Amino acid sequence: MREHIINVIKQIEEDYNIKILFACESGSRAWGFPSKDSDYDVRFIYIHQPNWYLSIDQKRDVIEIPARESISIPIDPLLDLSGWELTKALKLFRKSNPALLEWLTSTIVYYHSYSTYDQMRELDKKIFSPTSCLYHYLNMAKGNFREYLQGSQVKIKKYFYVLRPILAAKWIEKYNEIPPIEFQELLQDILPSGEVNEAVSILLKRKIAGEELNLETRVDVINEFLNKEIDHLETYAKQLNIDIPDPTMELDQLFRNTLKEVWPQELAKLL
Known part of the structure; x- marks a missing residue:
């Protein structure tokens, strides 16, 4: 190719x-x-x-x-x-x-x-403007979260439409620099080992294996994490004011x- x-x-x-x-x-x-x-x-x-x-x-x-x-x-x-x-x-x-x-x-x-x-x-x-980029990723995550992850059944691939911008926004919060493009790097650095990391890693393997369009029961532990981080990042973004x-x-x-x-x-x- x-x-x-x-x-x-x-x-x-x-x-x-x-x-x-x-x-x-x-x-x-x-x-x-x-x-x-x-x-x-x-x-x-x-x-x-x-x-x-x-x-x-x-x-x-x-x-x-x-x-x-x-x-x-x-x-x-x-x-x-x-x-x-x-x-x-x-x-x-x-x-x-x-x-x-x-x-x-x-x-x-x-x-x-x-x-x-x-x-x-x-x-x-x-x-690089941390403020504009963080708001971009945050708004993307919020929109996709509302649209794709509210039902009792969701598609695996839709989780990554929210997870990736959330992790990118958290990278900006942590490092004040352009986030890496690769999801694995964001996941390993931003999301500590534990229940959420394990649940995301399982979904990632399944997506790569081709199960991304399967309708699945919503993964509540991931939804709770995303909801919490959206609230946190909204508060953080309001305090961010960096002139470029x-x-x-x-x-x-x-x-x-x-x-x-x-x-x-x-x-x-x-x-």
């Missing part, structure tokens, strides 16, 4: 006249608990040629294959790709967008060209540097 993903990335570059700077896995495979039929959720950052940016009109800054766009070669049905144009990505980076930060910290990297990714990784600790220096000038320069690095000849024609 990795070779196929790289071939698709190259074809996207050709079909859309762009350069892809970075591509990674972002879904359950990156989180460390894929089932045998899990999709490959590939996410990427790309840059257009300089002329694309010289327009008074706002243009589409996302590529979604096969959801909204297509390419000129067939793709595997398990493959889902979505990419953000660089200026969109940098605006979200400035806001400490957790989804983008997860891309940058993914341990499954399919493609990496030019120096943009490395420059962003050098800035991520400086740009505005990184706009550095991100503007990063964008200019990327244009020069990727499209030197095309840029020279415009100057």
